[in-house]
Amino acid sequence: MSQADQTLAHGATDLRQLLSGIADDLAAVERRLQSELHSRVPQVDEVVRHGYRLGGKRLRPALVLLAGQAAGGLTDEHLVLSAVVEMIHTATLVHDDVLDEADLRRHEDTVNARWGNETSVLLGDFLFSHAFYLASTTGSAEACQTIGRATNTVCEGEMQQTLSEGDFDLSQDDYLAIITAKTAELCACCCELGARQAGADDATVERFASFGRNLGVAFQIADDLLDLMSDEEATGKTTGADLAKRKMTLPLIHARDALVNGPRANFVDLLATADVERIRAQVKLMGSLDYANRTAADYARRAAADLAELPDNPALQSLVGLANFAAARSS
Amino acid sequence: MSQADQTLAHGATDLRQLLSGIADDLAAVERRLQSELHSRVPQVDEVVRHGYRLGGKRLRPALVLLAGQAAGGLTDEHLVLSAVVEMIHTATLVHDDVLDEADLRRHEDTVNARWGNETSVLLGDFLFSHAFYLASTTGSAEACQTIGRATNTVCEGEMQQTLSEGDFDLSQDDYLAIITAKTAELCACCCELGARQAGADDATVERFASFGRNLGVAFQIADDLLDLMSDEEATGKTTGADLAKRKMTLPLIHARDALVNGPRANFVDLLATADVERIRAQVKLMGSLDYANRTAADYARRAAADLAELPDNPALQSLVGLANFAAARSS
Structure with missing residues (x-):
């Protein structure tokens, strides 16, 4: 078993354990x-049922349910709101697919391809x-x-990201603003809904929302790292999709900013080639993977700090575990 | 001035007059x-502001406002809800454009085209x-x-329509179900919101909703007729888009159903060619334009009947006028 496989298997076990307290509720969702x-x-009906099967890891329902449990206990509304946030997440996945289908269209019969897109x-x-x-x-x-409001922010973030494709000068602040909007806001929304529905007061709800936002940033940094570094065979995902779309992510931004003048221009030229192997070698050399991993871990720590002053309970522990898992996940 | 031009100019004057009682409110929306x-x-911001300019005739806000006036009077919430329904309508227009851009892509640089689509x-x-x-x-x-609920029904109707493209056997019932879902439900929603917000009781709200639904069906039948028959130069719209997309509309369904055996098969073959001139000639010959016009007028009459037992007032008169305008419009 490779190092990556061990981490993966370990991660999956961890995750199951973190979610064990809400297993029945997740099944109800x-x-x-x-x-x-x-x-x-x-x-x-056929298309809509297919949409249901496209869903992901159910991270967002888990956040609603754990925040609800941690903040006072679950109600029927928690199950409804969990289904709501997962539907919204699936909608964004489906619309992301539109663009992937667009790529495929170059090699496929146009009418069939248009049908799929539509x-x-x-x-x-x-x-x-x-x-x-x-x-x-x-x-x-x-x-x-x-x-x-959260969904609108997600759309705004996705639009900003799309409009920034090919901008190799994107700053770290703009990168963080984009991933906060497109990913972290919905995680914040999940935790806010969970806590509010459990009857928490405004200050507590705000802590949960901030927790979700920090977890979401950690999750997206790790997601972007996986796109750059993961072994395609191990994860079953395409590697280097961000590079192919000329999308700047944290390790690339860090490596670029550590360079000046000629070397910086050369690195930007390298990014424009989207040559995964050579870009990987360069960002490793610059310590940029470590930097991105440390930054993700830092956001997970901020997330934990958001909940630190609340009364402890197993669901709260699971949330903190989930933030660490999000920052260090390998699939 | 041609007959069509006269109708158009007459129609525009009529419309201004019908909306004169809510002109200030429409400006506020x-x-x-x-x-x-x-x-x-x-x-x-640039993209979003462009979205605002894409808006149409503001028919939907007019329905919210007139229904509100007719059912008891306008509140600030009527203005908010008018903006809401127009935004939803604009969103569906923007997503319809995705498909038009898809056509253009065959002749354009792929990256630019994908940027637009995305x-x-x-x-x-x-x-x-x-x-x-x-x-x-x-x-x-x-x-x-x-x-x-209404927006979900709109999406369902649009999906059913898309999945029915190329089905030259589509029944009149299925056609009516599709246009009721994709167009009439949002018009029903507008009237329902307007009346409810004005404090109308359930039975009255239901009459307004039914009025909007019937007006919406009349509007869409007329819209489909325009696509088939209008003079491109006069309206500035592309003619025959439905034929190009192999979409069945009421005059085509009527002409097809008036034929049997060989002639029916020949007519379906003609539809598959999307030859606008020959198809126009054929549906005229079969009396199918008259049939579609009569059907639209019939839905406008049903709309008027929905409001017939309510206390009369100028806004109610305008709504009835709007239904007639929707059925007989020439642009």
């Missing part, structure tokens, strides 16, 4: 997602609107507002 | 849209999520639910 996502039109856009819209509908069934306009 | 649609990120998807998502956020600021979870 799964059932709720399955029962919500259907259509009376058979053709449409359906992906509409399925994402269906998931977004169903999520907002479902949120409103809790009767809480406040929850709707929290979710609407 | 315009200001609200402009003040809501911005971003703290300059690059994103930004369109994200701008649409931004508009959707901002609309839901804005709806929640009214404090009414019920309004959020009405809007979320």
